[in-house]
Every structure is written in structure tokens, then in C-alpha cells.
Amino acid sequence: MAKTFLSFLLLFVVLVLAQVTIFNHIWLFGVAMPLVFIFFIISLPVTTPTNWMLTLGFLIGLAVDIFSNTAGLNALCCTILAGLRRPLFRLYVPREEDLINPVPSIKSTGGATYTKYVLTMTLVYCIVYFIVDSAGFFNATTLALRIAASSVLTFLLLMALAGIASWNKSGKKK
Amino acid sequence: MRNLLNFLLRYSPWVVFAFYAGLSCYLLYSDSPAQRHVYMTSAGVVASTVYDGVRNVTSYFHLREINDDLHARNSELEDQVLSLRRQLKEMQEAVYADTMTVSEILHPFSFIIASVTNNSIAHPYNYITVNKGQLDGVEPEMGVVDQNGVVGVVNITADHHARIISLLNPDFRLSCKVKGSDAFGSLIWDGHSPEEAVLEELPKHTVFAPGDTIVTSGYSAVFPEGIPVGSVIESVRDSDDNFFRLRIKLFTDFTTLSTVRIIKNNELDDIRRAEQ
Known part of the structure; x- marks a missing residue:
């Protein structure tokens, strides 16, 4: 439990730093902006209580906001996304009990x-x-x-990130 | 009471959601940007520390372009210095009998050099963070320029950092005129491209041609007269027939902003006292 908590704390910090130092400065063709830090909300275990989901969503949004001078914008959007996470996940995995690992990943859900x-989470957020x-x-x-x-x-960036994460895990097992 | 508690417990996710959403909306819509607390902006301690670290790495990336710009601006300034020296000499001779020193009259402005630590161009309301703050003499309402032209105006100051309202922010209106004429209009960003802005309310009798330079009018205490802003692209229709509305190509390249100068008006106190 403590290990999971620590790894998610690390994920929180790394994603916020990556977003504000790298991805916030990318603005492809004047239209495409990568909002990669929502990987945190996407990857929270499906067993997380809804109140915790909302709180963590709000906090990561607020953290990115403080760095980007967009007070409240990401906080609001992340709260909404965190609230919609469970219903959206259930669209594709109706029975959460079937999962081996409560953390959604390429491995655990296929x-x-x-x-x-x-794709659904990204679209909703954007x-x-x-x-x-x-x-x-x-x-x-x-x-x-x-x-x-x-x-x-x-x-595309989120899938690359998920790919790296699953590749890392399978590499360790060998 | 018990029913109320039961109700709250049963619907607690909704209550929590409403609370966070409400808080976010409060931050988003509550007050004008100028009144926000410094720790909620990129001038706060944590954010500015991170951005200082990043700046140490990324400040080398655009050196070539910045160097080219500086060379161009430098030669332009040398020309100006020569012509100003000549004018100064003439004026010094003219006021020779007076006790006032000419250099003081001509130089109410001084500069504070600062480095940009964070900058955005993608939002409808953009801000810039720099590494000089109130302990370095920076105060809100000071104008900011770089080697090419106007950048923005100081908004919030911390001890060693400040947030600047970018020219790419509709909260910032800049009084400008066509170089060589006296009629002035108001420059505002319309949110479309970081390279263009719109000059509004320019009187119909103003004479101009595409390519003409737009400079600051000097009708505010923030910017001295004659700082370059951009060049005219074309005239577009204004809703009011008595005014021109011009599309302006901005001289400042907001995508590679690096070192800026904050303008300190040494006569500002005098002007404020007179205006009260």
C-alpha cells in the first residue's frame, strides 16, 4: 500500500514537472497542445474511492495551473475528468473485479x-x-x-508513455 | 439533522465534486488577474525556482537568432546615437544660459535588465515571468521591452520575480501611433496569431501605407515615445466609420523571448502627483 502511494506521488511530481517544463512549451502548428499530465488520472487504480479520485484530480490540475498562470482552468477540467473516470472506464470494462491489477494499463485491460x-479520456479532457x-x-x-x-x-504521447511503462515492467520480470 | 447527515454521506462524491468545481470556478472567474495572489502565479516561490532551473538549460537554445536581432538593433541604435548627439549639442547650446542640465531633462527613463524564465503564447491571456522583482526595483505598471520592441507591462511582483502581462493579452492596451504622424490609436491583441495584433481607433485622417512602422505614442507614463512596436500589414474594416483599424505585424518575437528590459520612469512620482 505504502509502495503504491509512493510510486503515485512520484508519478504526480514527475508528470507535473514534465508538463510545465517541456510540454507547456510545445504548440504544434499553432493548434496542437500536449496535455500529458492527465496520464496520472488515467492511471489511478480503479479501486480508488471517488472522493479521493476527485481530490487527486483537483490537486494535479491546480499544481499545473500554478505553473502555467491559468488559475483554476486545469483544476476544473481535472475535477470533471476525475469524476467521469469511473463511468467512462465501465464503458469498456463492465466488471472491474475481472482485472488482475487495479491499475489500468496495456497489460491489465488488454x-x-x-x-x-x-482515447475517450483524452477527447473528454481536450x-x-x-x-x-x-x-x-x-x-x-x-x-x-x-x-x-x-x-x-x-x-499519441499518452500511448507512448503507457507503452514505456508496460515495457519497463515486463523487462524487470525477466 | 440525522437525515441531513445521511443525505450528505450518501451523496458525498457529488458534494466533493461540487466543492472542487466551485473552488476552481472561483479561481478561474472571481477577480481580475491583477488582484490574484502571487503564490497562485508563476512568480511564486516554487514555480519560479523550477523555471530558473529550466532557464539555466534552455537559455542557450535561441542564441543565434537573438544575436542576429541584437546586431541589427545595435546598428540602428548607433545611427540614432549619432543623430541624437547632434541634436543634443544644438539643444545644449540653446539652453546654455539655463541652470538645468539637459541630460536630466532628456533621460527620465532608466532600464532594469531581466531574463525571461517562463513565457506562454498559446492561451487567450498570456503572461511572462522574469527573474527580477521588487527588491531589484521592479514595480507593477512598469513597461517592458526587448531588443526588438514592446513586450508588455509588469503585473505582479515578488521579491526576486515578477509576472508581466504580455502584449499577447487582451487585458493590455497600448497607445500607439504611425511613426511620423501625431494621430494615435490603441493596440490590442485579438487572440489569433502571436505575430500579429490590431491597432484600433486610429482617426480617419491619418496617412499611412502598408509597411509603415508603428511606435508607442508616449501618452502614458509607462513607455517613452517612439519605441518600435510593429509594422502595418493592411487596413481592415472598423465597425465605426470614423476610425481606421489596422492589422499590425509585431516586431517582438514572443516565441524566442529571452532577455528583456524593464523601463523605470524616474519622473513617475512627479507625474502621478501632478495627475492627482
């Missing part, structure tokens, strides 16, 4: 299910994020383009 789950961020400031085309491009970029 590649196809995991891909669908990550839609909420850019709608709240624009607040009626940009036109619909720009908004749609930003959501689509950022979703694709974020999704």
Missing part, C-alpha cells in the same frame, strides 16, 4: 480496451479544456481544430 479508454479556456473568445473552427489536433497529439 491493448484494444486500453487504447479505447485512453473538449472540456478548450471550451473552458476559450470562453467565447475564439470562433468555432479554431476551437474544433484545437480540440482535434490537441487530442491526437496528447493521445
